[in-house]
């Protein structure tokens with residue numbers, strides 16, 4: 001939190017410049033901007049009564065605008081539920097005046113009136129099947145245990161570690177134009193041009209902030225950006241940061257999140273990305289599933305859960321980004337919905353290259369010290385031999401499709417990490433999600449061929465998805 005500079009003249013009555021609907025980020029935030037000199041008091045009413053602030057709901061002043069009395073802040077809500085749905089009234093007051101404005105907050109439906117698990121689970125095992133499954137699992141576990149320990153120790157030993165906890169071989173990529181500069185073509189942004197607004201989230205790499213950036217593009221004086229701040233700036237972290245920035249500079253595609261450059265004058269080191277207003281795709285899917293109410297942008301009206309057509313559009317855009325990465329022989333190694341971002345108008349981009357494993361730590365399996373493996377998204381050859389290829393990315397793409405059609409469930413959510421490893425290496429497949437037409441499940445299955453060479457190419461997968469977007473399959477949920 002920054003300190004307000006000495007109050008400048010002239011006096012300004014308290015006014016509310018902006019009050020917007022809650023943004024679902026790391027914490028939910030009801031953003032506001034107010035002006036006033038002397039500095040106004042800021043209070044809230046919830047459904048007409050004074051809102052008691054505490055650790056779960058509180059006002060956070062994020063930024064005092066440079067050379068002005070305007071301040072920006074958030075009513076920050078930590079994991080709000082249906083209990084928090086209602087009207088939020090912002091009251092500001094100073095000696096010269098007061099103002100009030102109300103916005104509706106809708107976070108989720110009452111979870112006790114509907115159980116989403118009932119409609120989304122795959123076929124349920126009967127007790128007998130379950131008992132059989134358990135005895136087979138126990139027998140397998142004994143054999144697999146020794147084998148797995150040996151394999152996982154080997155996995156840990158043979159990986160190359162990269163800075164932000166990513167294990168990836170340096171990809172061979174074309175160099176960007178004009179990369180003769182010492183910073184490998186990476187654009188530099190001046191620190192004074194970045195005005196942080198509030199925190200959007202946190203990854204292994206560090207915190208991510210929403211910021212306003214001045215003089216970034218010729219056609220816009222200032223624009224919103226997402227800024228990732230490197231949390232530790234050791235010499236090796238700096239080197240890795242520079243390498244990652246060079247790599248990101250090369251990756252330019254409509255379905256890869258746009259990288260604008262770095263800011264390295266002073267601490268912390270930051271990377272500047274395009275701002276994707278709906279955040280990561282996993283969270284987006286969960287909040288647009290049957291158990292969450294969505295607000296139609298600007299209108300505050302619920303607009304329902306994602307349809308088949310939305311899901312196909314999301315999948316096709318990710319496939320398009322993957323076609324591009326494959327054309328550069330870039331192996332992602334960590335394709336998952338948590339690593340994709342959602343912008344305006346359901347634009348989806350691959351947005352993270354392996355830096356998100358703090359928040360979603362349960363999606364990774366820690367092998368030995370620092371290595372975290374996204375085993376639920378990995379094919380048998382990556383789990384067993386740590387072989388990552390364009391074909392292993394295709395397997396993960398199939399899992400991403402499954403995530404999309406389950407509104408963001410964790411693959412093999414019913415299993416522990418070791419059980420999931422066992423299932424995958426034994427050749428068991430994820431079940432067809434209830435909302436998934438057979439045409440789409442066929443696509444998933446063509447990603448999950450055990451032999452990497454048998455998996456369908458990403459271009460063909462992309463074309464198949466495009467065809468389904470044009471002519472969506474008629475899907476009758478007969479059990480619905």
Ligand code: AMP
Pocket residue numbers: 025026200201202203204205206208226228257273274275276277278279280338341351352355356357359
């Ligand atoms: P990361 O460090 O990339 O894993 O980011 C952590 C979280 O910050 C993500 O899960 C997103 O919710 C958010 N985030 C990251 N990048 C962006 C972006 N470009 N636009 C909006 N939100 C972002």
